[in-house]
Amino acid sequence: MITVKSVVTPSTPAEAFEALQQNRFATLLGGGAFLRMGSKNITSLIDLSRCGLNQIIEHAHHWEIGATVTLGELEQHQELNRHYDGLPAAAVREIVGVQLRNLVTVGASVYARYGFSDLITGLLALPVTVRLHQAGEMPLETFLEKGAGGRDLLEAIIIEKGSCRSGFASLRKTAGDYALLNAAAAITNGKLRISVGARPRRAALALEAMEFLEATTAVLQSSQASHLRWTVGDMEKAAEKAAAQLTFGTNSRGSSQYRQHLCQVLVARVLQTCQQGGDPS
Numbered sequence: 001m002i003t004v005k006s007v008v009t010p011s012t013p014a015e016a017f018e019a020l021q022q023n024r025f026a027t028l029l030g031g032g033a034f035l036r037m038g039s040k041n042i043t044s045l046i047d048l049s050r051c052g053l054n055q056i057i058e059h060a061h062h063w064e065i066g067a068t069v070t071l072g073e074l075e076q077h078q079e080l081n082r083h084y085d086g087l088p089a090a091a092v093r094e095i096v097g098v099q100l101r102n103l104v105t106v107g108a109s110v111y112a113r114y115g116f117s118d119l120i121t122g123l124l125a126l127p128v129t130v131r132l133h134q135a136g137e138m139p140l141e142t143f144l145e146k147g148a149g150g151r152d153l154l155e156a157i158i159i160e161k162g163s164c165r166s167g168f169a170s171l172r173k174t175a176g177d178y179a180l181l182n183a184a185a186a187i188t189n190g191k192l193r194i195s196v197g198a199r200p201r202r203a204a205l206a207l208e209a210m211e212f213l214e215a216t217t218a219v220l221q222s223s224q225a226s227h228l229r230w231t232v233g234d235m236e237k238a239a240e241k242a243a244a245q246l247t248f249g250t251n252s253r254g255s256s257q258y259r260q261h262l263c264q265v266l267v268a269r270v271l272q273t274c275q276q277g278g279d280p281s
Helices: 013-022 071-076 078-083 106-111 118-124 140-146 207-222 232-245 256-276
Strands: 002-008 027-029 040-047 056-058 062-066 128-132 136-139 154-160 164-171 181-188 191-197
Touching (some): 013 040, 056 078, 062 078, 062 106, 071 106, 106 118, 106 154, 118 140, 118 164, 118 181, 128 140, 136 140, 164 256, 181 256, 191 207, 207 232
Parallel strands (some): 002 040, 027 040
Antiparallel strands (some): 056 062, 062 154, 128 154, 181 191
């Protein structure tokens, strides 16, 4: 059962941020999905529904995804998904079910920096910055590592525009369960990014694998190859480097050794999908 003593309904992010600072026990309400799953006494609830953060907006050089956009809206936005080769939809479509995806918000998922998040892994493979009300803009990987540096309000996710090919893969024991491991890769404006999450730690970039394939691309370019395509061996070697660089933990879903082995499989798979062109649906 949830009990709420008072509700604040700000009309701007600035008002919401001020209300958050005034009461250290205040709780932000986006979709409220996880609040509904437990029992909590809330002294002050800050409802973000009137703050204008529920839009996906295309700009000249980037896409802006408001913090209260739901995972369902992200999944169903055809133009956004077409631009990024289906990666936003692929990164959320296996999360529980339609009902939950229509409640859970992008901002809450990212701000919480959940280790199990499919969404964060997908976003991390793209050139993404987060915009916080107080801390301003920072790369997603910086935010994942350091957090907001205090009580802050995430206003939007910003994705740089550019030609994109992508791939996403995850493994679950059952449909609707948390991922045992997930991985994503994307080439945006010629720049490759590979991310691995649910390790069960937070998603992280496989930097050594990225550097290896970038060096391979440079060799191909210097030899004036007619097409710049990695070989299966190149991608498998990159996957090995990803598994060796990243750390993995053990929980009820799998051991660290199994996750390390699975990392090689999933990274090789998303690289192949990325090279061929991902899922535009």
